[in-house]
Amino acid sequence: NAGVTQTPKFQVLKTGQSMTLQCAQDMNHEYMSWYRQDPGMGLRLIHYSVGAGITDQGEVPNGYNVSRSTTEDFPLRLLSAAPSQTSVYFCASSYNFGGLGDGYTFGSGTRLTVV
């Protein structure tokens, strides 16, 4: 099915561990982004990419790295997990930067718990 695929759906990490959240889209979207969603905080942008090889920071980039080697994939790396990174993470993509036209397409999310 066309869309944004995120893996894993659930993950528990110990403080200090690292991991990569995977995101792949098959819609040939240039723009991809990572958000975290926390109660009372809404969706906050972590990193985004406007095309292969180009990434930039969002509002809350500390503790996260990204890379974009292909149009399809945009993995998010947690370098050294902290309890403050417990959250639900969403990957989103769109044809253009602002989601004009068909808006953003979101993945189903990764629920991460850091203990």
Added chain:
Amino acid sequence: SQKIEQNSEALNIQEGKTATLTCNYTNYSPAYLQWYRQDPGRGPVFLLLIRENEKEKRKERLKVTFDTTLKQSLFHITASQPADSATYLCASNAGNNRKLIWGLGTSLAVNP
């Protein structure tokens, strides 16, 4: 700072009535506004986009308005159904169009 505010109180309505949700923006003038639906445990789903030069946009039972004088967008669901129960998010472009500004969402419950 640029901000979007949505009613944080849940909206409860009876099936068949029209639900109206509000999105207010401050300290900027967005070129467009977007509305998304989010169900528990799922990612947001795009519903409608309205540009600043459009007063109103419709899609099936959904209607969105954009009032640049009031700095407000209204989202209407007519003939509401229990299946419309969800959280509805408002978002708009930021200055450079490379990211969106998001509201916190309003929870809608449609009672049978």
